[in-house]
Amino acid sequence: MSPRKYFAEFLGTAFLLIGVVGSGIMADTLSDGNVALALLANAIATGCMLYAIITTLGPVSGAHFNPAVTLAFALRGEHAWSAVPPYMLCQIAGGIIGVWASHFMFDLPILQSSTTMHRTGAHQWFSEIIATLGLLFVIFGGIRHKPDAVPPLVGLYITGAYWYTSSTSFANPAVTIARGFTDTFAGINPAHILMFIAMQIIAVFIGHIVLNWLFTHQE
Template identity: 50%
Template structure:
């Protein structure tokens, strides 16, 4: 029963995150046609605030991972002393996140009267964007687990929201940093979409970012794996592609 409750929290949290990303992207494109910079600003602000709220709501239940990368890091760092995500829950979390991301994208599409599912035609590929994803994901992992290691989980909503809002602007990829949300966003041909063919490259880059973030964490906080106080955080932003 407890596992089901945590899985539901991950499903709803990831779904609502994607709804915020995709929905605010559609709204931004409609309110500010032709002004990509303003669209990105509107999208980033909405996503940062939504993310902070979702962490507050679902954090006490599941840790508010909303992101396979965060779940994998939690499991890996806590595997020796069993302080992190149990192995038996890892697949449950990731499955719930993937399903939630897809459902959240469909919900956003329906709210704005666009087809429930239309695969994106927006190609996002190339070494600069992949490097941006490594940076964005590595920074996210380092932030989340540094907060856990130093027992500052209470500031995670503000800190993670601020990081994602900033990462929209300082990474070439506009900081997807989340395999589940990357997959979910392939189902909308709107401002936040990513072409299905571009998804594998982003996911691989995010996994590299996971390795970078965990390596940096262990170098800076050698005992990081000894804490079970994971504030958690997701992420995936919308963005505009190569020229963002």
């Protein structure tokens, strides 16, 4: 694959995490302790960033920005398996760089580790299955029925899923890993990352079965 595709995945995921973490820092700073208001601002900013990066980088790399999405496309035979590891590495590296860039912009210590303690438990693990399955649902449903609508579909879905999932819809292993590197509003304790990722991968395999059947081209 072209290096341009890998760089697009790196850059897009970096901007995604800048959107997630940077808006989280700003929202937490300005909300005066109102967590609901901070989450609303964080969700809107993340959804807007997703719309922007998917629209602009989709024609370059497919705009995955998410190892779970890359795996889902590979299982469908729509992404070369040889390109899966480099895509995932670029996404993870881009996410971490995006977190560090956010820290630098807001004059915070660049190297951090999250101490957030409330992102664990069976209810949140199940929430990540729902969050990731829903993301794949709007991606593949959009591709099947209205490809031009995929960027707003993803942006709107994640904006809403921040609110209607108990985990606030990470739905992305690269995002999950990167958010372990920030002790800010968007952080996740590194000890909780593995189970979140496991649930996201489970959702990919559920989606491979269910969504392929649901959105089959047969009438």
